[in-house]
Amino acid sequence: MGxxxxxxxxxxxxxxxxxxxxVEKFQDPGIxxxxxxxxxxxxxxxxxxxxxxxxxxGSSVVGTLIFLVAYFAIDLGDDTSIATIRLQNALLGIGTxxxxxxxxxxxxxxxxxxxxxxxxxxxRHAIRTEEDRLAAVRIVDDIVEETGIKRRPLIRNTLLxxxxxxxxxxxxxxxxxxxRPDNTLAHTMWAPQDGKLKRLTRDPDGxxxxxxxxxxxxxxxxxxxxxNELHEGKLNEKAKAVVLLMRLNPESLNPSPGRExxxxxxxxxxxxxxxxxxxxxxxxxxxxxxxxxPCHQSTFDLTQECKVIFGPASRPLPQLPIAVDSEGYLVAxxxxxxxxxxxxxxxxxHERNRNA
Amino acid sequence: xxxxxxxxxxxxxxxxxxGRITNFVDERVGGSGILREFGRKVFPDHWSFMFxxxxxxxxxxxxxxxxxxTFFFDPSMAETRYAGSYMPLKNVEMSVAYSSSLNxxxxxxxxxxxxxxxxxxxxxxxxxxxxxxLRVFFTGxxxxxxxxxxxxxxxxxxxxxxxxxxxxxxxxxxxxGNGLRIIDGVIKSIPVIGTYISFFLFGGEFPGTAIIxxxxxxxxxxxxxxxxxxxxMHLFMVxxxxxxxxxxxxxxxxxxxxxxxxxxxxxxxxGFFFIVFGVIALMAGFFTINPIWNYGPYDPxxxxxxxxxxxxxxxxxxxxxxxxxxxGDWKVEQIWFGHVFTFNVLLPALVPAGIIFTVLFTxxxxxxxxxxxxxxxxxxxxxxxxxxxxxxxxAGFVWYCVMWAAAGSDLxxxxxxxxxxxxxxxxxxxxxxxxxIAFVVTKRIALALQRKDREIALHGRETGRIVRLPxxxxxxxxxxxxxxxxxxLVGFESPSPLPAEPNANGVVDSKEKRRxxxxxxxxxxxxxxxxxAELAAAHGHHGEHEAIESGENQKTLSH
Numbered sequence: 010m011g012x013x014x015x016x017x018x019x020x021x022x023x024x025x026x027x028x029x030x031x032v033e034k035f036q037d038p039g040i041x042x043x044x045x046x047x048x049x050x051x052x053x054x055x056x057x058x059x060x061x062x063x064x065x066x067g068s069s070v071v072g073t074l075i076f077l078v079a080y081f082a083i084d085l086g087d088d089t090s091i092a093t094i095r096l097q098n099a100l101l102g103i104g105t106x107x108x109x110x111x112x113x114x115x116x117x118x119x120x121x122x123x124x125x126x127x128x129x130x131x132x133r134h135a136i137r138t139e140e141d142r143l144a145a146v147r148i149v150d151d152i153v154e155e156t157g158i159k160r161r162p163l164i165r166n167t168l169l170x171x172x173x174x175x176x177x178x179x180x181x182x183x184x185x186x187x188x189r190p191d192n193t194l195a196h197t198m199w200a201p202q203d204g205k206l207k208r209l210t211r212d213p214d215g216x217x218x219x220x221x222x223x224x225x226x227x228x229x230x231x232x233x234x235x236x237n238e239l240h241e242g243k244l245n246e247k248a249k250a251v252v253l254l255m256r257l258n259p260e261s262l263n264p265s266p267g268r269e270x271x272x273x274x275x276x277x278x279x280x281x282x283x284x285x286x287x288x289x290x291x292x293x294x295x296x297x298x299x300x301x302x303p304c305h306q307s308t309f310d311l312t313q314e315c316k317v318i319f320g321p322a323s324r325p326l327p328q329l330p331i332a333v334d335s336e337g338y339l340v341a342x343x344x345x346x347x348x349x350x351x352x353x354x355x356x357x358x359h360e361r362n363r364n365a
Numbered sequence: 366x367x368x369x370x371x372x373x374x375x376x377x378x379x380x381x382x383x384g385r386i387t388n389f390v391d392e393r394v395g396g397s398g399i400l401r402e403f404g405r406k407v408f409p410d411h412w413s414f415m416f417x418x419x420x421x422x423x424x425x426x427x428x429x430x431x432x433x434x435t436f437f438f439d440p441s442m443a444e445t446r447y448a449g450s451y452m453p454l455k456n457v458e459m460s461v462a463y464s465s466s467l468n469x470x471x472x473x474x475x476x477x478x479x480x481x482x483x484x485x486x487x488x489x490x491x492x493x494x495x496x497x498x499l500r501v502f503f504t505g506x507x508x509x510x511x512x513x514x515x516x517x518x519x520x521x522x523x524x525x526x527x528x529x530x531x532x533x534x535x536x537x538x539x540x541x542g543n544g545l546r547i548i549d550g551v552i553k554s555i556p557v558i559g560t561y562i563s564f565f566l567f568g569g570e571f572p573g574t575a576i577i578x579x580x581x582x583x584x585x586x587x588x589x590x591x592x593x594x595x596x597x598m599h600l601f602m603v604x605x606x607x608x609x610x611x612x613x614x615x616x617x618x619x620x621x622x623x624x625x626x627x628x629x630x631x632x633x634x635x636g637f638f639f640i641v642f643g644v645i646a647l648m649a650g651f652f653t654i655n656p657i658w659n660y661g662p663y664d665p666x667x668x669x670x671x672x673x674x675x676x677x678x679x680x681x682x683x684x685x686x687x688x689x690x691x692x693g694d695w696k697v698e699q700i701w702f703g704h705v706f707t708f709n710v711l712l713p714a715l716v717p718a719g720i721i722f723t724v725l726f727t728x729x730x731x732x733x734x735x736x737x738x739x740x741x742x743x744x745x746x747x748x749x750x751x752x753x754x755x756x757x758x759x760a761g762f763v764w765y766c767v768m769w770a771a772a773g774s775d776l777x778x779x780x781x782x783x784x785x786x787x788x789x790x791x792x793x794x795x796x797x798x799x800x801x802i803a804f805v806v807t808k809r810i811a812l813a814l815q816r817k818d819r820e821i822a823l824h825g826r827e828t829g830r831i832v833r834l835p836x837x838x839x840x841x842x843x844x845x846x847x848x849x850x851x852x853x854l855v856g857f858e859s860p861s862p863l864p865a866e867p868n869a870n871g872v873v874d875s876k877e878k879r880r881x882x883x884x885x886x887x888x889x890x891x892x893x894x895x896x897x898a899e900l901a902a903a904h905g906h907h908g909e910h911e912a913i914e915s916g917e918n919q920k921t922l923s924h
Binding site (some may be wrong): 319 | 573607663670698705893
């Protein structure tokens, strides 16, 4: 950027201060002469503008009437169709728009066409006078002096200490906005209850899924058995326990050591909660065996145990170990062996405790 | 100044009805001083001053429509079965909040209209605040003495986004619930206290049964109260400073040129409120916004493809999308000392927004430090006349827009039939090079426009009239500008770089050297305004002996 493109012939390169360059400047010619509008000179034009303004105000009255008619003539009942509501909404919109725009454009037109449009100049005054400033500074100094706070550090320091500690009770009060985080984040409803393995059931109706129902290429949205029967905290449990169930050709799956028995006949189940920020990973791409999160496009490869292959997620989706019970229904053999969903500060600790 | 009638002075009798009313009020509560001060106060006029007005008016409309909605909305997260008139959701399990939002839409007369007015004005509110801030930035209106008002404006921008987001979540529909889910994920990524904040905010695990009620309180009480407070401060400072004005003949830092408040300015501004209201009503009547009945109640399991947040949250959402979670085989999420550092969420959620708002809040002081310009400015810069500032602004704007576009990466991919991954890769590249390109291009355009101004000021306007001279040469006739138009093109400052100066001890310290380097960068490419001498030379050069108008009928200068 060494090429200075300064067009001035006598650019000195010296310090430019308030007045800028010392070169002569054009003189300010002042406010341009006022130009009369048509309505200022022609009474006919003024009369016309007057009528236009009145017409605009009149259109506002029409708008108000439209609104009232639409409001009272269309009644909402149990059998109102969407089309009726839409019509009423549109008419209320038109009515309000006319009522408001009529007034608004009328006033603006009035101001622009008929009110005096001389530009005038007004002096700016200094925000404060030098005298005021000196007085204010002196007052502040006097006040500080009279408190004696500078001379009595003991008072100052104890006050500072007291004020610094005083908000602690407020913090403590807000500390009861919710329970302290515990390891509930690390557990889901999939954990076997009283030795009974939880069945995989369809979302949302809760009917159990037979392994034989799961054909190759199909995908199921799954919730744990008993979720729908919960009276409290149903959404909390669901937000952790939802699972995607898919069946692939067993050869396409490459289970890592220790996970060979987590699937059944090519059927695998993975947490549906994205490891990025927790959206449901709801899109299953059948051909490529990719799972895609619609929120931020994290993409997981089912054939590599849902490893992240694209997008902002950093961890693979947790896998739910499944098997088939004596009646042929799919069951979870245990809970996830790691916390599901987005990462959090204590997550690694929770995971270690789970597997200890 | 109130007329306290002394026994010997005859009581004041106003001649007109308006005068009598004014007098009646004044004798009881005073205020004629205020009216005298403001009744004819001069306001400069320019179309770009309208954005702030739009913001103010849409906020008024938000208060009006929002009050209506509170009469019918119930922020409870208790489970209920829908019994309203919208058939597709009949008997579906949902929260009371969602059910009451559906009732507002389908069973309260005019309720849908009010909801749409409220949502459209919310979108318009944040938009107009943003555009207003862009106007203030690019015209240099943030300079002394208005730095503090610029900061108040920045706080208003943040508050408007907070108001929008807390309101967006209230209906407890599927879309906004997923938005809360994302917020929860982002909060959990905060080191040390993230999990605690999440548990406190949601009253336990996500989603819990507390969040809607809490957001409701923030949305209808705390945030609007803060916005109102900030608006009062903002307008108070506008009154103290008086409005800025665009440069032009007759305008300088010592005066205000415009229309008196009463009647013409008040009429225009007041009328404009009704126009804004009318336009919002039209949008609410004809364009569906946030059709919550299509989304269904919040459920952690389903999600629809192509989900979008409201526009003003888009840049954060887009940044979240752009950040890769793994680079090669290296996981961006790290486990250090047994704790999780979720950089793939933390960095995009906090860093870009942090940079944008830090620069936004500190920019007036940065520029003042670089330029050592401590004067009061009441005349605005035309953006071209401050090329480096304009380029910085455009760089930031483009950076924001890249992130914003990234929030729609999936829609870009499906609408233009391109690969989603490619869109993301391109946007990742643009995230870094976009601002640089924007800076360079903007600066060049600004300088080119300045040169064009010089050209026009010196040689006049092209008339398109081609004349053949006796010796066969063709020339295009240039019409000289009148002095008012010319002054608009030449009446600006073009500071040159300010070299390092020794401080009080006679030492040039390293900070001052850095400042001088920045000053060099800021001002080295400059186009000086045309001068009368150059104009005379240009005329002489052409051998034309037209009267140079500027010499005649000089008006007084206020310098």
